[in-house]
Amino acid sequence: MSNIAIRCENLSKQYRIGGYTQHYKVLRDVISDAAAASFRRLKNVARNGNGSRNDYIWALDDVSFEITAGEVVGIIGRNGSGKTTLLKILSRITKPTRGHAEIHGRVGSLLEVGTGFHPELSGRENIFLNGAILGMRKSEIERKFDEIVAFAEVEKFIDTPVKRYSSGMYVRLAFGVAAHMETEVLLVDEVLAVGDAQFQKKCFEKMREIGSHGRTILFVSHNMSAVRSICKEALILERGRVVAQGEIDQTVDQYLSRISTTESLDRAIETNTFSVTSVEVSSICGAVVKTFDPVQVRVQFVPKADIQDPGLYVSFLTMDSRRLTGLDLKDFVTSAPLPAGQTAELGFTIESLPLMPGTYQVEIHLKDMAKRLIEIVPQTFQFEVAETEVYGGRKLDGWFGSVGLRAQPLENISRKDAKTQR
Ligand SMILES: Nc1ncnc2c1ncn2[C@@H]1O[C@H](COP(=O)(O)OP(=O)(O)O)[C@@H](O)[C@H]1O
Ligand SMILES: [Mg+2]
CATH class of the missing domain: 3.40.50.300 (P-loop containing nucleotide triphosphate hydrolases)
Incomplete structure (x- = not known):
């Protein structure tokens, strides 16, 4: 025994x-x-x-x-x-x-x-x-x-x-x-x-x-x-x-x-004008998010007032709150107005997530551009990028930072090839 x-x-x-x-x-x-x-x-x-x-x-x-x-x-x-x-x-x-x-x-x-x-x-x-x-x-x-x-x-x-x-x-x-x-x-x-x-x-x-x-x-x-x-x-x-x-x-x-599924919130996270009900970062090709996966970021919320010109800013932060990158929906589309009281969803599809394995936070701002209103959701949401073979099979540590690069060694591409590829 x-x-x-x-x-x-x-x-x-x-x-x-x-x-x-x-x-x-x-x-x-x-x-x-x-x-x-x-x-x-x-x-x-x-x-x-x-x-x-x-x-x-x-x-x-x-x-x-x-x-x-x-x-x-x-x-x-x-x-x-x-x-x-x-x-x-x-x-x-x-x-x-x-x-x-x-x-x-x-x-x-x-x-x-x-x-x-x-x-x-x-x-x-x-x-x-x-x-x-x-x-x-x-x-x-x-x-x-x-x-x-x-x-x-x-x-x-x-x-x-x-x-x-x-x-x-x-x-x-x-x-x-x-x-x-x-x-x-x-x-x-x-x-x-x-x-x-x-x-x-x-x-x-x-x-x-x-x-x-x-x-x-x-x-x-x-x-x-x-x-x-x-x-x-x-x-x-x-x-x-x-x-x-x-x-x-x-x-x-x-x-x-x-943890790679929706971060289910105990209760909605409130700002003055919005009530955020769920935030999800998920891989389009698997159960867990891995480096270079295509991913979706979905933010579900209920506006408390009519929103004429909805806006969303999403950024990824390290766990020590260093901002790695951000996306503003306005740079891509103009979204349709949202009626008060109805659940809405905005977000992004990211072709290839350049984050190394680890835990990250998502910060969210919701906006009504017509009213120049920007509200920062007073909580960040965590998600995990599962470890994968980013650069071959080696174990990654702090030396590799937070950002993954799709790279090739120089000697693999001869100059001629590189030219004709352009
Ligand atoms: N001294 C404390 N007073 C009040 N709440 C606390 C205290 N310590 C921890 N908590 C709460 O208890 C929960 C569990 O905390 P903790 O054990 O620190 O979690 P973890 O280490 O997994 O992050 C959290 O909601 C935290 O806010
Ligand atoms: Mg702890």
Whole structure:
């Protein structure tokens, strides 16, 4: 019989939205990921309607699962699906409202929220503090110390208070500590996305190594190639519930096909004049969106007033809100007037989507050009571009950026051919 490392039974966590108080420093603040923070705020407001103080949300809703010791499991799900809440409960940062969670063994964690680092203490002091919290002896920590510092590449700053660290240094040290301390269980939230591509790679390799040595790992990431290559199993969370758990490739595929369909909205997203009911980015040739696929972007909405000269602007953003490209319907067509109260749909067909595998956001503006009215939909919508063989079979990482190029090596086309092709 196999050993159980983690067991959750009917785990539920309720949060009050509106009365949003935070008692600990959020790593997101440290890394000043302002974009993500404002995104969450918008999302909360959107779900909360008028922002009334007495709305509750089930961040986790009756979650039960077991993880065998030594398993490396990816936790996947959209933003807001409860991944961080789950890791916070498992690492005892927060208590479940109902149900219970058992973990067998010591737990190391690298969470979105404070990893137990004290901002006023130096890197050195924090390493010792973390080791002590895990019940390690001083001599044990000393043995790990050099390894951690070398891995994190913070030798020069080891006696500087961590509050002076750059976001990259902070995450590197936090990961170094979590990965090198001898804990039976390691919980890693998606903070690794902060580090540079090379360091990410190093962390992924480290996790693979740790996993192969029998430690149990729960790994939250939006990077599906990383999840596929590190984990043997995955668990999908959707609105606080486990909707699937199983073999890695099959489960990731299932996740990708779930999210590539319409982002079903809890409720319509309101602007003054429009009520947006659905936003969809879908491939014309398959169940999931892949690089260079022909895709459609469909925006469904109900105008609250007659719209004489409807307009739509759609743009694609990276998850850190860098605008990659935008399209304005006005540059293509003049649309027929839309009567108030009737569901309308506007959008685009894109011949070939030049986005690399990853998660992106769609931003939408709805307009009535006759009234010079432009309304920005106060929430973005996420979609995933599934990993495919964009440039042959190689694994893509941050070095390849967000934009895919249809390219050929020069030597494949002789000059003569190139000329006659024109
Ligand atoms: N401290 C909190 N107070 C109120 N709501 C929260 C809090 N933490 C998380 N939530 C809400 O709980 C839901 C799940 O959040 P989270 O676990 O962070 O999701 P994920 O990590 O999958 O993005 C979201 O709707 C989020 O807004
Ligand atoms: Mg999270």
